[in-house]
Amino acid sequence: MSTAIKQDIHKDNPTEETLVERAKAFVPMLRERAAEIEKNRAVPADIIAAFREAGFFRILQPARWGGYEMNPSVFYKVLMELGRGCSSSAWNAMILGVHTWEFGLLDSRACEDVWGKDDSVIVASSYPPVGTYRRVDGGYIVSGRWPTSSGTDHGQWAFLGMTLKAEDGTPNDRIAMLVPRSDYKIIDDWHVFGLAGTGSKSVEVKDAFVPEYRAHSTVDYRMSDRGDMYLYSFQQVFYSAVSSSIIGMAQGAVDEFIRQMRTRVNSSNGVRAALSPYVKDRLGNAQARVRSSRARILHIAQETTRYVESRQLVPLSERVAINLDIARVGRECEEAVMLLFKATSARGIYLDNPLQRTLRDVIAASNHITQNADDTAGILGGYLLGEPLPPMLFSRDPSPQ
Structure with missing residues (x-):
C-alpha cells in the first residue's frame, strides 16, 4: 500500500x-x-x-x-x-x-x-540485553531467550534487547533489534502473582539474521532529521508509558475503594464506614499520591515538548532528573493502593474483591526496572554532586556530563 x-x-x-x-x-x-x-x-x-x-x-x-x-x-x-x-x-x-x-x-x-502491506501490525518486545550475536555482512546473527515479553501472543514482530561490544569486549551500545514472529518461539513460562493477565511469556531465538537497518540504539540520544515527536529520549517515552499504566491501576483502586466504602457498614458498631475519619484520611492521601503522579508525568511531557518542538534535544540535566520523577510513580502508587487495602480489613483478602488483585498488579508493575526509584535517586544525587553517570544509560559515552 x-x-x-x-x-x-x-x-x-x-x-x-x-x-x-x-x-x-x-x-x-x-x-x-x-x-x-x-x-x-x-x-x-x-x-x-x-x-x-x-x-x-x-x-x-x-x-x-x-x-x-x-x-x-x-x-x-x-x-x-x-x-x-x-x-x-x-x-x-x-x-x-x-x-x-x-x-x-x-x-x-x-x-x-x-x-508495507498492513499498517495495523503490532509489535511486542523484551528489552533485557540477554541474547548473543555475531556480526555478519549487513547485520547480525542473534540467539537467546528473552523473558517477560508482555502481550507477545498478539505481536507479529518483537523488539529484542542486545548489548553491543567493541573488539576488546567492552560494551559500546544498547540496541533493540526487530525480529519477525517467524524467527522466534514463544515459551509459556508466565506464572506470577501480579499482572498475571499480561501473558508476558519468554521468546526464544536461534541463529536468526537481523539486518542492521532493523536495529536502533536505546541510549545514543542525538539530533537527526526525525520528526519532532521522535526527538524525545527512548527512556522518557517508554518509562513514562509504564508509569502511566500504573497510575491508571492506582486510580482504579481509588474508584473501587469509593464504591465499597459508600455502602459498607462497620460490623462491630453498625456505623457506615464512610464516616470513619481513618477511612477518609486514607482515601484522601491515596488520591493525592495518584494525582501527583499523574501531574508529574504530564508535566514532564509538557516541559520536554517545548524542546522537541523547537528542534532541540532534551538537556542531559533534565533527563537525569526526569528518570527519577518517572520512577517514583511506581512507589507512590503502590503506597496509595496499600493505604486503601489496609482499610478493607478481612474483606479485602478475598479473591472476589477487586482491590486485592489491583494491589498485586501494582506491586508487580512497580517492580519493573523503569520504576527503580532507589538506584535512580542515587544516580541523580551523584550527578548533582559531580560524579560521572553510569555507562549505557543516558549515552553511549562511558561517562557523559
Missing part, C-alpha cells in the same frame, strides 16, 4: 479528547473481565482488536505509516484511563502501543518490512 493511500485512509485522525473518551468507555467492560483475564493469564484477542479499532496503537505511529503522530501525553492519558478497568489490559495496550513510537527512530526499510 502506498504512503499516499495510507495517509488518505487516516486523514480524519481523532482528537485527543476523542481518544481519551474512547478509553474511558472501555473501563466498565474491562473491570468486568479483569478476573477472567487474570485467570486465563492473557488479554483476549477481542480486547486487543477493540484497542486497535479505537486507534490506540496509532497514537504514536508516524503519520507517514498510517499513524496519528501525536504527542506522547495523549497516549499516557489513554493508558491512565484503561488502567482503571483492567491492569493487564492497560499493560498490553502500553507495551504494544509504545512500540509504534520506536519506528520514528528506525530506517524506513524497517517500517516497510513491518507496515
